[in-house]
Amino acid sequence: MNRTGNHCIECTVRQCAHHAGENNYCALDKVSIGTHEANPTMTECVDCLSFVKR
Numbered sequence: 068m069n070r071t072g073n074h075c076i077e078c079t080v081r082q083c084a085h086h087a088g089e090n091n092y093c094a095l096d097k098v099s100i101g102t103h104e105a106n107p108t109m110t111e112c113v114d115c116l117s118f119v120k121r
């Protein structure tokens with residue numbers, strides 16, 4: 068499915084139900100970001116909490 072992507076939210080997670088499709092953008096107006104670490108120190112520590120499995 069191809070939807071209009073929000074150009075303020077670049078994303079390559081195509082497995083997410085909110086992904087815009089062919090473009091590397093999220094289709095949501097806003098997303099929630101968080102961490103699964105007690106003390107995040109690198110990119111891998113941070114997650115998109117708005118992710119929904121496609």
Ligand code: SF4
Nearest residue numbers: 078083086093115117
């Ligand atoms: S909700 Fe998060 S993971 Fe899903 S497409 Fe948007 S930015 Fe990517």
